[in-house]
Amino acid sequence: MPTPLPGPMTLGPYRLPNRLFVAPMAGVTDRPFRVLCKKLGAGYAVSEMVTSRKDLWNSLKTSRRANHEGESAPISVQIAGTDAQMMAEAAAYNIDRGAQIIDINMGCPAKKVCNKWAGSALMQDEPLALEIIEAVVAACAPRGVPVTLKMRTGWCQAEKNAVRLARAAQEAGVSMVTVHGRTREQGYSGQAEYDTIAAVKAALNIPVVANGDISTPQKALEVLAATGADALMIGRAAQGRPWIFAEIAHFLETGELLPAPRIADAKRWLIEHLHDHYTLYGELTGMRSARKHIGWAVRALPGGEDFRRHMNTLDSCDDQVRTLSDWLDALAQDHDRLPYLAPAANDDPDEELSSGVSPHNNDNSAHEERRLTA
Numbered sequence: 001m002p003t004p005l006p007g008p009m010t011l012g013p014y015r016l017p018n019r020l021f022v023a024p025m026a027g028v029t030d031r032p033f034r035v036l037c038k039k040l041g042a043g044y045a046v047s048e049m050v051t052s053r054k055d056l057w058n059s060l061k062t063s064r065r066a067n068h069e070g071e072s073a074p075i076s077v078q079i080a081g082t083d084a085q086m087m088a089e090a091a092a093y094n095i096d097r098g099a100q101i102i103d104i105n106m107g108c109p110a111k112k113v114c115n116k117w118a119g120s121a122l123m124q125d126e127p128l129a130l131e132i133i134e135a136v137v138a139a140c141a142p143r144g145v146p147v148t149l150k151m152r153t154g155w156c157q158a159e160k161n162a163v164r165l166a167r168a169a170q171e172a173g174v175s176m177v178t179v180h181g182r183t184r185e186q187g188y189s190g191q192a193e194y195d196t197i198a199a200v201k202a203a204l205n206i207p208v209v210a211n212g213d214i215s216t217p218q219k220a221l222e223v224l225a226a227t228g229a230d231a232l233m234i235g236r237a238a239q240g241r242p243w244i245f246a247e248i249a250h251f252l253e254t255g256e257l258l259p260a261p262r263i264a265d266a267k268r269w270l271i272e273h274l275h276d277h278y279t280l281y282g283e284l285t286g287m288r289s290a291r292k293h294i295g296w297a298v299r300a301l302p303g304g305e306d307f308r309r310h311m312n313t314l315d316s317c318d319d320q321v322r323t324l325s326d327w328l329d330a331l332a333q334d335h336d337r338l339p340y341l342a343p344a345a346n347d348d349p350d351e352e353l354s355s356g357v358s359p360h361n362n363d364n365s366a367h368e369e370r371r372l373t374a
C-alpha cells in the first residue's frame with residue numbers, strides 16, 4: 001500500500017495545500033513557471049536565488065526575479081551570499097518587496113561574492129554559515145517571516161555535515177530545512193542518496209524536505225519511505241512536465257498512476273505559460289528564453305527532438321506559439337493523450353543534466369548556472 005503524504009502543512013503562519021514543492025532553479029523557476037506548477041498541483045514554490053549584492057538589486061535580472069505578481073501565497077524568496085550583514089539586508093529588502101518566506105541558499109553552487117563562494121560552499125565553513133543564518137533570522141523574525149534553509153548532504157564525501165548544520169539551524173530559529181541528497185563536490189553527478197536526509201529528519205523537530213532525483217511517482221514514494229521526510233521537492237523532473245506534481249499526489253494517495261495529460265489540456269497550459277513568460281521578459285528575451293521550456297515539454301514525445309531544433313530557428317513569439325500549437329494539434333490527430341516515449345525527464349542526469357542545466361537552456365541565467373556548477 002502506498003504511504004500517503006499527510007495532507008496540508010503549515011510553514012509559519014501559512015498553510016500549504018500539499019507537501020510537493022517546486023525546487024528553486026535559476027533560469028527556470030521564474031514567476032510564470034512557479035504559477036504554472038502551483039496551478040497544476042505543487043503546494044509550494046521557491047523563487048530563483050536573489051543575490052545579496054546591493055549593486056545588482058536594480059539590475060533587470062534581479063528585478064524580474066523579485067516580481068511576484070499573481071503568485072499565490074506564500075511568496076518564498078531565496079537569497080544567496082557570503083556576508084551575514086548583507087544577507088540580513090537582502091532578506092529585509094525582499095520582505096519589503098513582498099517576500100513572505102526567506103530561503104537561504106546553501107544547496108546550490110552560487111556566484112563568488114566578495115571573493116568567497118556562496119550557496120553550498122558555505123557548508124564548508126560552519127561558523128560563517130551559522131552567522132548568516134542567525135543574522136537572517138534576526139532580520140526576519142520581528143517581521144513574522146519564517147526563514148528556511150536549503151542545503152546539500154555536506155561539502156564532500158568525507159565531510160557530510162548536514163545533520164550538524166541542520167541541528168544548529170533549527171536552534172537558531174530556522175523553520176524548515178530542505179536537503180538535496182548530494183554533496184557539493186558531487187555537483188549533479190552520481191545518484192542522490194537518502195540516508196543522510198533520513199538522518200537529518202530523525203534529528204530535527206521542524207519539517208524536513210527531501211530533494212534529489214525524484215523523477216517519477218514511484219520514486220517519490222521510495223524517497224518518502226526511505227527518509228520519512230515531511231515533504232518532497234522536485235526540480236528537473238518538473239521541467240517541461242509541470243503536471244508531475246498532480247501525478248505524484250495521485251499515486252501517493254491511491255497507488256495508481258494517472259494517465260498522461262490530454263494533449264488539448266497540455267496545449268492550453270503550455271500556451272498560457274508562454275504568454276505569461278513573454279509578458280514578464282518582453283518579446284525578444286521572452287522568445288529566446290521560452291525555447292528551453294518548449295524543448296523540455298516536447299523532448300520525450302515522438303519527433304520532439306526534431307521539433308525542438310526547428311523551434312530554435314523561429315524568431316518571434318507569434319511564430320513560436322503558432323508552431324507549437326500546430327505541432328500539438330497534429331499529434332492530437334493520432335493520440336488523445338501525450339504519447340511519452342520515456343517515463344521521466346531526468347532519468348539519466350549524466351546525459352544532459354550533469355552540468356545542472358539542459359543544453360537547450362539558452363538564457364543568461366542558464367549560462368551563469370552552467371559556469372557556476374562546473
Ligand SMILES: Cc1cc2nc3c(=O)[nH]c(=O)nc-3n(C[C@H](O)[C@H](O)[C@H](O)COP(=O)(O)O)c2cc1C
Nearest residue numbers: 023024025026049107108180212213234235236356
Ligand atoms: C538549472 C538549475 C538551476 C538551479 N538553481 C538553484 C538555485 O538557484 N538555488 C538552489 O538552491 N538550488 C538550485 N538548483 C538545485 C535544485 O534546486 C535541486 O536541488 C536539484 O536540481 C536537485 O533536485 P532534482 O533532482 O529534483 O532536480 C538548480 C538546479 C538546476 C538544474
